[in-house]
Amino acid sequence: MNNKTGGREEADADGFQDADGSQLDGVALDPKVQAQLGRVFRAYCDDLIHQPIPDKFTVLLAKLEAKQREKK
Amino acid sequence: MSDETFGDQMVAQMPYLRAFAISLCGSHSLADDLVQDTLVKAWSHADSFQPNTNLRAWLVTILRNTYFSSYRKRSREVQDSDNLLAQQIPVKGGQESALTLTDVQAALDKLAPEHKEILLLIGITELSYDEAAEICGVAIGTVKSRLNRARAKLAEHLGLLTPSDIDTDPTVSDLAARRPSRAV
Incomplete structure (x- = not known):
């Protein structure tokens, strides 16, 4: 159980899917808590990522790009 | 392209x-x-x-x-x-959860800056541990340990566990009995 070095190296980009490193630092979450936390946090991240991007940013990027082209 | x-x-x-x-x-x-x-x-x-x-x-x-x-x-x-989060909708974290996105933000804001940051780098920007380590200027092992501490703290702030869960080996399967009841 005290597997400090056996952690996988790849990232868990989906949130908290990995159970590997949970023994590090003596911090261990119950798998059920970890799964629940993962779902809650994933929902939060997805909500933020899917918020509409204000037009002002695409306008700004277009302006910056146009300015760059003028310089060349 | x-x-x-x-x-x-x-x-x-x-x-x-x-x-x-x-x-x-x-x-x-x-x-x-x-x-x-x-x-x-x-x-x-x-x-x-x-x-x-x-x-x-x-x-x-x-x-x-x-x-x-x-x-x-x-x-x-x-x-x-x-x-911050216009809609106070409950997150789809399972029927047991009455947590809103605002609750999650509030819990994140209670974390130490380095803990909040690492959760966001992995969860929101979906960068790899290596990339996160480079961005924070720390070793990959530090990324992992911060992530674990951050998760444990976040779970605590969200009321998903009692503080004793963090320090003890949570082999108790009857977690529901130990979970503090939520008012909302």
Whole structure:
């Protein structure tokens, strides 16, 4: 159980899917808590990522790009 | 896609950049200022971007450094003053959960900055542990241990466990009995 070095190296980009490193630092979450936390946090991240991007940013990027082209 | 401009590629990264900024700042208006500063800086340093490397990681680095150098203090002042997550909808975390996205933000804001940051780098910007380690200037082992501490703390702040769960080996299967009852 005290597997400090056996952690996988790849990232868990989906949130908290990995159970590997949970023994590090003596911090261990119950798998059920970890799964629940993962779902809650994933929902939060997805909500933020899917918020509409204000037009002002695409306008700004277009302006910056146009300015760059003028310089060349 | 070879005719895709640098600007086009940046547009594609906007959802991640803005989500990261909103979560860091706890405020839409401040986050938008931060994103704008980041885009302007990115353009003025565009030649320092190595083609064929991860554009998102590069942009996130600029945003993160800009936040810590000039936004963090302000973000503590404006937090709560604008409505961060417009909809108070419950997160789809399972029927047992009555947590809202605002609850998650509040719990994140209680974390130590390095703990909040690592959760957002992995969860929102979806960077690898290696990229996160480079951005934070720490070893990958530090990323992992911060992530574990951050998860445990976040679970605690969300009321998903009792503090004793953090220090003890949670082999108790009857977790529901130990979970503090939530008022909402």
